[in-house]
Amino acid sequence: MPFARTPRPPYYAVIFSSQRSAGDRGYAETAARMVELAHGMPGFLGMETARDDAGFGITTAFFDSEEAIKRWRDHPEHAAARKRGRAEWYRHFELRIARVERAYGADGAHG
Amino acid sequence: MPFARTPRPPYYAVIFSSQRSAGDRGYAETAARMVELAHGMPGFLGMETARDDAGFGITTAFFDSEEAIKRWRDHPEHAAARKRGRAEWYRHFELRIARVERAYGADGAHG
Numbered sequence: 001m002p003f004a005r006t007p008r009p010p011y012y013a014v015i016f017s018s019q020r021s022a023g024d025r026g027y028a029e030t031a032a033r034m035v036e037l038a039h040g041m042p043g044f045l046g047m048e049t050a051r052d053d054a055g056f057g058i059t060t061a062f063f064d065s066e067e068a069i070k071r072w073r074d075h076p077e078h079a080a081a082r083k084r085g086r087a088e089w090y091r092h093f094e095l096r097i098a099r100v101e102r103a104y105g106a107d108g109a110h111g
Numbered sequence: 112m113p114f115a116r117t118p119r120p121p122y123y124a125v126i127f128s129s130q131r132s133a134g135d136r137g138y139a140e141t142a143a144r145m146v147e148l149a150h151g152m153p154g155f156l157g158m159e160t161a162r163d164d165a166g167f168g169i170t171t172a173f174f175d176s177e178e179a180i181k182r183w184r185d186h187p188e189h190a191a192a193r194k195r196g197r198a199e200w201y202r203h204f205e206l207r208i209a210r211v212e213r214a215y216g217a218d219g220a221h222g
Binding site for chain 2: 013058095096101102104110
């Protein structure tokens with residue numbers, strides 16, 4: 001199930017888009033650990049991620065407050081992973097913090 | 112260049128995540144047309160999209176105001192495409208409208 005089951009807005013989103021550099025260099029293992037770590041953070045509401053064949057990816061992580069995002073940012077293991085990301089894993093990235101104000105989801109007719 | 116060159120926040124994001132159904136059925140052509148159409152909308156700031164091998168994708172589209180998002184939602188060609196999306200192209204989707212409050216981007220060391 002790739003979709004996050006988020007509550008009614010408002011809540012907060014960390015939108016992280018990135019272009020991977022070539023080679024794994026420990027990326028997959030750390031990415032999996034970050035997913036595990038995020039799920040244990042207070043205020044974490046869920047996450048979604050998609051990465052295409054060219055190595056461009058978007059991950060959205062949802063939290064109940066800006067304070068929860070700050071705790072996630074300041075977690076030592078996450079901070080160390082970000083440092084490795086800049087040095088080894090990403091050619092470029094964009095990080096956006098946003099307040100989700102409205103949300104709507106549905107199954108398609110072929111659901 | 113898969114990254115949107117967005118201005119300093121605040122601005123607004125439409126975060127659309129979706130699981131494609133099997134088969135194209137006109138999807139690729141309409142998706143390309145929607146990208147073209149979005150770029151011509153007043154207040155449009157850029158978009159990013161990633162879809163993985165399993166057909167799960169996230170698209171973020173950025174606008175300068177909620178009014179611009181409403182105009183995009185109400186464009187007849189976009190409304191018709193959304194209707195086809197629900198009927199033919201998506202097993203499930205989630206749409207979130209968010210106000211981007213902070214943003215940060217950087218090149219990696221392997222940029």
